[in-house]
Amino acid sequence: MGGSTDDEKVDLLIKAIQKLKDQVNIPKSISAAGVKKEDFYATLDEMSELAFDDQCTAANPRYPLIKEIKAMYIKVFE
Incomplete structure (x- = not known):
């Protein structure tokens, strides 16, 4: 997956989760959910x-x- 330190791995995980949220159209915040x-x-x-x-x-x-x-x-x- 990448990343050589725990911090880099966490950053990559957060980016992957954000990408998945975009792909499945999950609102980015409670307010964005209406x-x-x-x-x-x-x-x-x-x-x-x-x-x-x-x-x-x-x-x-x-x-x-x-x-x-x-x-x-x-x-x-x-």
Whole structure:
């Protein structure tokens, strides 16, 4: 696949995922999927708490803080 360092390999993986998203027409953000800003922010706290409480969250190498989950949601919204 290429890349001689972990950073290069991660960059190549991200580019490959972006290319695949383009090929199958997956929106690049939550807002691009048609979710309105006011609707997103009205449910952000609840979504973040649900993600925090999800049983899969415990399988992460590091347990995230709710504020970190919110930040991830905001990043993928925009």
